[in-house]
Amino acid sequence: MMASARKQRPFFTMEHPELLPHLFRTEFRKITAVLGKQLGVEHLEAAEDIASETFLAALETWSYKGIPDNPTAWLYSVAKNRARNYFTRNQLFTDKIAPKLTDSPPDFGEVEIDFSDKNITDSQLQMVFAVCHPSISVEAQIGLVLRILCGFGIDEIANAFLTNKETINKRLFRAKEKLRLEKVAIEFPNEREINSRLETVLMALYLLYNEGYYSESQDRILREDLCLEAMRLTYLLIENPPTNRPAVNALLALMCFHSSRFPARKDEKGETVLYQDQDETRWNQALIAKGGYFLHRASQGNTLSTYHLEAGIAYYHTIKADTNEKWERILQLYNQLLQIAYSPIAALNRTFALSKTNGKPVAIREAEKLQLTDNPYYYTLLGELYTDLDTDKARTNYQTAYALARTETDKKTIQKKIEKL
Amino acid sequence: MDEFILIFRHEDASGRVSPEQMQTWMKQTMDWIGGIAAQNKYSGGNGLPFQDARVVRPNNVVTNGPFGEIKETIGGYTIVKADSLDEAVEFAKGCPVLQGEGNSVEVRKIARADGV
Numbered sequence A: 001m002m003a004s005a006r007k008q009r010p011f012f013t014m015e016h017p018e019l020l021p022h023l024f025r026t027e028f029r030k031i032t033a034v035l036g037k038q039l040g041v042e043h044l045e046a047a048e049d050i051a052s053e054t055f056l057a058a059l060e061t062w063s064y065k066g067i068p069d070n071p072t073a074w075l076y077s078v079a080k081n082r083a084r085n086y087f088t089r090n091q092l093f094t095d096k097i098a099p100k101l102t103d104s105p106p107d108f109g110e111v112e113i114d115f116s117d118k119n120i121t122d123s124q125l126q127m128v129f130a131v132c133h134p135s136i137s138v139e140a141q142i143g144l145v146l147r148i149l150c151g152f153g154i155d156e157i158a159n160a161f162l163t164n165k166e167t168i169n170k171r172l173f174r175a176k177e178k179l180r181l182e183k184v185a186i187e188f189p190n191e192r193e194i195n196s197r198l199e200t201v202l203m204a205l206y207l208l209y210n211e212g213y214y215s216e217s218q219d220r221i222l223r224e225d226l227c228l229e230a231m232r233l234t235y236l237l238i239e240n241p242p243t244n245r246p247a248v249n250a251l252l253a254l255m256c257f258h259s260s261r262f263p264a265r266k267d268e269k270g271e272t273v274l275y276q277d278q279d280e281t282r283w284n285q286a287l288i289a290k291g292g293y294f295l296h297r298a299s300q301g302n303t304l305s306t307y308h309l310e311a312g313i314a315y316y317h318t319i320k321a322d323t324n325e326k327w328e329r330i331l332q333l334y335n336q337l338l339q340i341a342y343s344p345i346a347a348l349n350r351t352f353a354l355s356k357t358n359g360k361p362v363a364i365r366e367a368e369k370l371q372l373t374d375n376p377y378y379y380t381l382l383g384e385l386y387t388d389l390d391t392d393k394a395r396t397n398y399q400t401a402y403a404l405a406r407t408e409t410d411k412k413t414i415q416k417k418i419e420k421l
Numbered sequence B: 001m002d003e004f005i006l007i008f009r010h011e012d013a014s015g016r017v018s019p020e021q022m023q024t025w026m027k028q029t030m031d032w033i034g035g036i037a038a039q040n041k042y043s044g045g046n047g048l049p050f051q052d053a054r055v056v057r058p059n060n061v062v063t064n065g066p067f068g069e070i071k072e073t074i075g076g077y078t079i080v081k082a083d084s085l086d087e088a089v090e091f092a093k094g095c096p097v098l099q100g101e102g103n104s105v106e107v108r109k110i111a112r113a114d115g116v
Helices: A002-008 A019-039 A041-065 A071-100 A117-131 A138-149 A154-160 A165-181 A194-214 A220-239 A246-259 A285-298 A306-317 A324-340 A344-358 A360-370 A376-386 A391-404 A408-420 B019-038 B085-093
Strands: B002-010 B042-047 B054-057 B061-064 B073-082 B104-109
Touching: A019 A041, A019 A071, A019 A117, A019 A138, A041 A071, A041 A138, A041 A165, A117 A138, A117 A165, A117 A194, A117 A220, A138 A154, A138 A165, A138 A194, A138 A220, A154 A165, A154 A220, A194 A220, A194 A246, A220 A246, A246 A285, A246 A306, A285 A306, A306 A324, A324 A344, A324 B019, A344 A360, A344 A376, A344 B019, A360 A376, A360 B019, A376 A391, A376 A408, A391 A408, B002 B085, B019 B042, B019 B073, B073 B085, B085 B104
Parallel strands: none
Antiparallel strands: B002 B073, B002 B104, B042 B073, B054 B061
16 A cells, blocks of 8 residues: 555655755766767767656656656666667668768667666766867866766856856867767777876866866855766776776875865855864865875875875875974975976965975065966965065055955955955 | 076085985975976976996996096086076076085076077
């Protein structure tokens, strides 16, 4: 009685308000990856459409007939049927029309669509390599990762990038066109290519993580989701022996160390709490330990990537106490990082570390050589360095920083610093 | 933007300095290089250890190390990017090697492939 009553419950969302969104989050990407892999890069759009239609079918069916015993299996079987229909239609196309065209779709024959765990994982991994392809821009790579491998909606992606749906739609459409034209195969790169292809993938995942960590988007949950997705995909690479490389472990370590501060870096009002003002008892020690574990694994072998150095820097930031040793290590890691990969932000952070080890006057001399005069953080750093030494100069620099600041969060932070002078 | 090589000449100090002194020199060198890299002007560099060194002369004459007539010899180099020789010289002035009496840093422009 109970069971049948459950099955006949008309509106499942009342009892399991989270079920469909949850399934969407976990299964949409699996369906898209498996179908995309099977259909090939020229049919990525179709794979996405079939996955979307499958969820629409679930909404329509389950709302009236109740949730099936195994919702995931239900989704897979509907997706399979729809994919078969698509294959058949294409088969018709292949047989009747394509002979007249040159760019014909593949011959699907008797199709077996495999939703085994192994094929899901393999398809996702191969898809990561396909969409993080050097022929498309890194913004497009991240967009496709979010859409195809994370199941994000176009509006969510637009929100994360602080742009509109049309821009994202266009960007993804063009990227898919490019992948089709380049005839990018959804497969593991061969031994010869894997290092350079993996570099592109890691850069996309690194930037996806940063997008979440530093995004100006007001949606905190969305931002943390971006970070978690980047971590999940990085972990997918670690679980796969051929891609379980030191740099991948270093990247995950970096992400773990940064993520440990999530609970402490925003106050109740959603405003940023600066590192030195954070309550370190709210830092997630389990994540810090995980970061240590992956950093240890990353140090096996003799590669030293930028992710190793950045993970090292992030590790020392998980120690709150302002010891000379901590800042000396951070300084030397930045010195090394700048030698292999210069960036203005690393140059500024390096100079901040220098002020902690060699004193503010030395750091001011070094800072003024940087001449990053269009960078608000350059003036924020100078403001910081002149604080307690020359209040007028500190204020002037902060005011320049304020004028150059690009985000409200940064403006607020600078304003607070000026008030404290 | 040109590239200049800064060639360090100093004495072989091994065996005559304390580990603490070495630590200090190491930090000074790393900070000096870091400062150049922070301006996006660092191209490369390396130390040249005094052990495992030989000088080869005509007629297959091989001697232990280049050190004979002069105490100061090449101990390392750094390649920097600079708009002018003067800018490269400014980088060289900060080199910790110069703390030693008699030491020197030679600044030389690296010839470009196009010969310009």
